[in-house]
Amino acid sequence: MTLKRGRGQHRKYLPYAFTEQGVAMLSSVLKSERAITVNIEIMRAFVQMRELLASNKELAQQLKDLETLITRKLATHDQAITGILKAIRELMQPPVPKGRPIGFVELEEKK
Template sequence: MPTKVLLQAVKRHAARFPDDFMFRLNAEEFAALRSQSVTSNAGRGGRRYAPYVFTEQGVAMLSSVLNSPRAIAVNIEVMRAFVRLREAIAGNQELARKFAELKRRVTRKLESHDQAITGILKAIRELMAPPPEPKKRPIGFAVPGNK
């Protein structure tokens, strides 16, 4: 199905595509898209207008507008791609949760190790300190009452 036919079908059913289902790229996004595509040349044909972009809901809505067997097959594959993308994101969130838990556990262990190391260093410092001078005992006998 040519792009022109798709756009005509979308325009005929514009009420089915609110802004959160479909929108046009702005000039900056369109320029970035054009710079990534070596076949699109503004001076020699190519796309002259910013393309429409469909969200997941917009792609689902396309299936109600387009009825050719090819359009339906493409729509099914796109929906499957969205499901795989969602699963990948969920997997990344699970991984992030596991990393956060690991970080908490390591932090707790480091804190307890820090306390133990501090205690060891304190004991080493005490052992390294010179012993106190022993008290000198007076020479001779102490007589009671005499100091």
């Protein structure tokens, strides 16, 4: 329902629109060629709207599924990248010598 303004009052009235069932019922009453042609076009419009709504729901579901999949993959990739960076940092640090050095070592003179 919509509001119609008139003389300071708001009166409600029904919009001029047909439902799909209303159009089907109208086709049983109207018999002219033009009425039949228009009725067929209106029914096709309803079918297209229904298909569009259905495809949008499917597309929304596919998008949600894709988002979930990417989120899961990114979580596992983040863990893998963290492990790689940790290994690189460990490789960048010089190794700590174990035991005494091999070879000749100069001794400092005592004074």
